[in-house]
Amino acid sequence: MASEISITPCGPITGSIRPPGSKSLTNRALIIAALAQGQSTLTGALESEDTEVMIDSLRRIGVSISHDPDRHTLTVEGNGGKFIGDNTEMFIANSGTSMRFLTALATLGEGSFRLDGIARMRERPIGDLIEALQQLGANIRTEQDNACPPVLVDGQGLPGGQATIAGNISSQYLSGLLMASPYASSEVQLQVDGELVSQPYVRMTTQIMRDFGATLEENDGCRFVIPGSQTYRGREYAIEPDASAASYFWGAAAVSGGKVTVQGLSRDALQGDVGFCEALAQMGCQVDYQADHVTVTGGPLRGINIDMGQISDTVQTLAAVALFADGPTTITGVAHNRHKETDRIGDLACELRKLGATVEEFEDGMTITPGKLQPAQIETYNDHRMAMSLALVGLRQAGIVILNPGCTSKTYPRYFEDLAQLCGS
Numbered sequence: 001m002a003s004e005i006s007i008t009p010c011g012p013i014t015g016s017i018r019p020p021g022s023k024s025l026t027n028r029a030l031i032i033a034a035l036a037q038g039q040s041t042l043t044g045a046l047e048s049e050d051t052e053v054m055i056d057s058l059r060r061i062g063v064s065i066s067h068d069p070d071r072h073t074l075t076v077e078g079n080g081g082k083f084i085g086d087n088t089e090m091f092i093a094n095s096g097t098s099m100r101f102l103t104a105l106a107t108l109g110e111g112s113f114r115l116d117g118i119a120r121m122r123e124r125p126i127g128d129l130i131e132a133l134q135q136l137g138a139n140i141r142t143e144q145d146n147a148c149p150p151v152l153v154d155g156q157g158l159p160g161g162q163a164t165i166a167g168n169i170s171s172q173y174l175s176g177l178l179m180a181s182p183y184a185s186s187e188v189q190l191q192v193d194g195e196l197v198s199q200p201y202v203r204m205t206t207q208i209m210r211d212f213g214a215t216l217e218e219n220d221g222c223r224f225v226i227p228g229s230q231t232y233r234g235r236e237y238a239i240e241p242d243a244s245a246a247s248y249f250w251g252a253a254a255v256s257g258g259k260v261t262v263q264g265l266s267r268d269a270l271q272g273d274v275g276f277c278e279a280l281a282q283m284g285c286q287v288d289y290q291a292d293h294v295t296v297t298g299g300p301l302r303g304i305n306i307d308m309g310q311i312s313d314t315v316q317t318l319a320a321v322a323l324f325a326d327g328p329t330t331i332t333g334v335a336h337n338r339h340k341e342t343d344r345i346g347d348l349a350c351e352l353r354k355l356g357a358t359v360e361e362f363e364d365g366m367t368i369t370p371g372k373l374q375p376a377q378i379e380t381y382n383d384h385r386m387a388m389s390l391a392l393v394g395l396r397q398a399g400i401v402i403l404n405p406g407c408t409s410k411t412y413p414r415y416f417e418d419l420a421q422l423c424g425s
């Protein structure tokens with residue numbers, strides 16, 4: 001892809017789109033199908049860097065996965081939780097889900113595994129997950145003394161027992177532990193210590209575990225009991241379109257004063273990020289939820305105060321929309337966004353200021369006061385969501401250039417083509 005892309009302003013956007021499959025569901029389904037007894041067919045799967053590194057890593061530990069790109073289908077031959085490592089290297093680029101879920105999975109195997117990624121992945125914390133796995137009897141550590149990848153696992157199967165897990169940095173630790181736990185030799189009891197961010201992803205995890213036949217008990221969303229020596233059962237599984245990706249198209253309706261329908265999602269979707277529509281409703285958009293699609297109609301936008309701790313992947317989308325509101329928007333509850341593909345508070349504030357906004361940054365969020373919009377070259381920090389969200393500003397303001405647009409390949413390689421098609425250009 002070109003080293004930059006200029007966004008062409010357009011009028012109110014009217015259209016309908018089905019985004020690619022959910023990253024979170026595809027990577028969960030791959031982990032669970034790999035562990036299962038029997039074959040699984042995953043339809044509507046995401047094909048992007050984050051799922052490719054997951055597939056590549058699972059193949060390296062002996063899981064057979066075939067891909068039919070025409071049908072967006074992955075067929076996985078589950079190996080019943082029997083993995084042999086022999087200094088097996090897994091390269092995970094910058095996929096947080098893959099790093100955290102595969103770290104937990106590797107402790108179920110026999111032998112040695114090393115999990116590594118790009119430079120930014122080596123700055124993304126994983127210490128809390130390592131400590132919890134150690135409490136369950138795993139022989140695991142980080143290569144450096146910094147609680148970040150590379151991760152080294154010397155697997156002898158996971159004994160099980162009790163562990164506490166911190167939930168304030170990432171919910172992915174808990175999700176990884178949960179998905180691996182049915183394959184521990186004995187019962188696993190997990191207690192979340194303190195705050196749990198991104199809770200809807202944990203509900204997604206427990207739901208998909210049950211969908212593949214696992215049993216677990218759950219109390220107040222912070223205590224889990226998972227009987228050991230279980231097996232997932234392979235099955236056919238349909239993956240929802242990605243709700244975080246959908247936020248850009250709903251956002252496009254909001255900023256352009258148009259009407260956009262996203263197919264394949266509903267209020268009852270497994271993905272919490274459908275909740276982004278409620279944020280748009282608070283800002284003045286109309287939202288129509290149907291059983292298999294959700295339509296957002298833009299209108300005059302007002303600034304809001306909102307805790308986005310449960311829908312943090314949509315913070316950048318909301319920030320782009322906030323630039324078109326009649327007053328300030330305050331976003332809180334997302335301190336954990338500083339540990340993602342980039343510092344999604346500090347770096348986002350910097351790009352919003354370039355666009356003409358006044359931004360007051362705090363530890364867990366920011367207040368965005370819209371100003372006169374101005375042309376800008378947007379730095380993406382190799383963060384797909386920075387590119388996808390701030391492109392929306394270019395639908396209304398001339399002279400918006402997105403640098404390194406290829407970074408969307410992490411979750412949405414065809415994003416700019418799909419956006420252009422929706423805008424009718």
Ligand SMILES: O=C(O)C1=C[C@@H](OP(=O)(O)O)[C@@H](O)[C@H](O)C1
Binds near residue numbers: 024096097172336
């Ligand atoms: O479990 C998941 O699939 C995810 C959880 C969230 O991460 P955190 O729990 O780190 O907020 C989210 O940002 C990420 O894109 C996907």
Ligand SMILES: C=C(OP(=O)(O)O)C(=O)O
Binds near residue numbers: 094095097341385411
């Ligand atoms: C935070 C994200 O991804 P991950 O943590 O899976 O790398 C994201 O997709 O916005």
